[in-house]
Amino acid sequence: MTTLWLSDEDGPAIHVLVVGVGRYDYFRGGHKHQVRASAMAKGMEQLTSPPASAYEVCMTLMKELRDLPARALGSIEAVIAAEDPQPPAGFADLFPDVDGEVGATAELRDVNEAFERWYDRCDGDRDNVALFYFCGHGLELGAYGEHALLLQDTRPSRFAPFENSLDVRGTVQNMQGNRAAIQCFFIDACRSSKDLDLNTVALAP
Numbered sequence: 001m002t003t004l005w006l007s008d009e010d011g012p013a014i015h016v017l018v019v020g021v022g023r024y025d026y027f028r029g030g031h032k033h034q035v036r037a038s039a040m041a042k043g044m045e046q047l048t049s050p051p052a053s054a055y056e057v058c059m060t061l062m063k064e065l066r067d068l069p070a071r072a073l074g075s076i077e078a079v080i081a082a083e084d085p086q087p088p089a090g091f092a093d094l095f096p097d098v099d100g101e102v103g104a105t106a107e108l109r110d111v112n113e114a115f116e117r118w119y120d121r122c123d124g125d126r127d128n129v130a131l132f133y134f135c136g137h138g139l140e141l142g143a144y145g146e147h148a149l150l151l152q153d154t155r156p157s158r159f160a161p162f163e164n165s166l167d168v169r170g171t172v173q174n175m176q177g178n179r180a181a182i183q184c185f186f187i188d189a190c191r192s193s194k195d196l197d198l199n200t201v202a203l204a205p
Helices: 039-043 049-065 108-122 168-177
Strands: 002-006 014-021 073-081 129-135 138-140 147-155 163-167 182-188
Touching: 002 049, 014 049, 014 108, 014 147, 049 073, 049 129, 073 108, 108 129, 108 147, 108 163, 147 168, 163 168, 168 182
Parallel strands: 014 073, 014 129, 129 182
Antiparallel strands: 002 073, 138 147, 147 163
C-alpha cells in the first residue's frame, strides 16, 4: 500500500482510495493454489486488467483534480497487486516522491491500513469528497445477496470461502459514520460466477 499523493493545503478536498487486484495467491496460477481447493479457487484465475485500470485511475485523477478550484485533490491511497509490480510509463513523472514498488501486494492487511488512513482524511471535513475505486474479482451471493470483493490473499475454503475479502455492504455502511458529505463508490468487478458453491449464502463462515 502506498500514499501516492498528500496535499499540504487546508480545507475541503477529494480523498481517494484505489484498489486494483490482478494477482491472487490461492486462485489458479497463484503460487499458493491447491489442486484440491474449492471450486472457486479452481475456476478463478489471475487478472491483467485491474492493475492497469487502477494505475490509470490514479494518473487520471492526479492530472484532472490536483489543481481543481475550491475542492482539489487532497490525497490518493493506492493498493495494487500486479504480476509485474512496476508502474506504467509516465507514472513516476506524476508521483516522483513514491519510493519502492507500488504494485507489490493487495492483501487484506494492506487494504485495511490504507482504508484507515483514507477514512481519517475523509472524516476531517464535512465538505470533503470520499472516492473509492475497486477493480478485481467479485462475487454476489444470490440475486440480491451480499457482494464480496476478492483480494490477493482471499483464501477459498469449505468453511471460510470469503476469508480475506471485502464486504461491499459493510464497507458502505461503515462509511455512514464518516463526516464526508459526498461519498462515491466505483466497483469494476463481476457479480456472479459459475464457480460459486450454491450452498454458500453468507460472506461470514
